[in-house]
Amino acid sequence: MRVLMLTIALAIATPALAVQPNEILDDPALEERAREMSKNLRCLVCRNESIDESDAELARDLRLLVRERLVAGDTNDETIDFIVARYGEYVLLTPRATGSTLILWIAGPAMFLAAFGIAAVYIRRRRPEAAPDTLSDAEKSRLSQLMDD
Incomplete structure (x- = not known):
């Protein structure tokens, strides 16, 4: 029973997407583009969380800005360039x-x-380390003489 409850708790604990229903665009293709871009933009409040996952007010503003630019007809690159021009390279989760x-x-x-x-x-x-030099005959005889004593 505990294992089942733990499994359910872990399944529920997956990161929730912070996009609110009133932010979602009517055009599914534009919404998909906005979601893809939002996954690659950093929340400036949460640091290492994308704006797609963050509940921060600034993240919400960035999500709305992305959607505004897409509705205005900007391409993905133009939208990203606009946001980078405003907030700097730090806003990109994967910098260029x-x-x-x-x-x-x-x-x-x-x-x-x-x-x-x-x-x-x-x-x-x-x-x-250098190997010791070999002994001369005189040294060998002296060594054997010392060993015998």
Whole structure:
């Protein structure tokens, strides 16, 4: 019984979409476009939540703005560009790889490769300890003499 109740509770706990019925467009094709774009726009209040999932007032305003732009005839790219121009690149959940963000996209892999190269050079240059030189005949006889005593 407890397992069943836990399963039901987990099923109900899925993220609820915050889009209100009065926000939904009459045209299903435009609404689908708006929902797809909303999933890729960050709520500026909730940080790592899309505006499609957020109940924040600013997220609602952004959802309405997306729908206004689509009804006005903007393409998806024009709508996203308009919102980015207003709120900056931070509004995108997946920032574009252009300009200053290109440095951020490249920095991670570049640092990994640099660290790997430094480690490889360090390991390669590390010399094993030199093996002791072989003993001369005089040293061997002296050693055996000491061992016998």
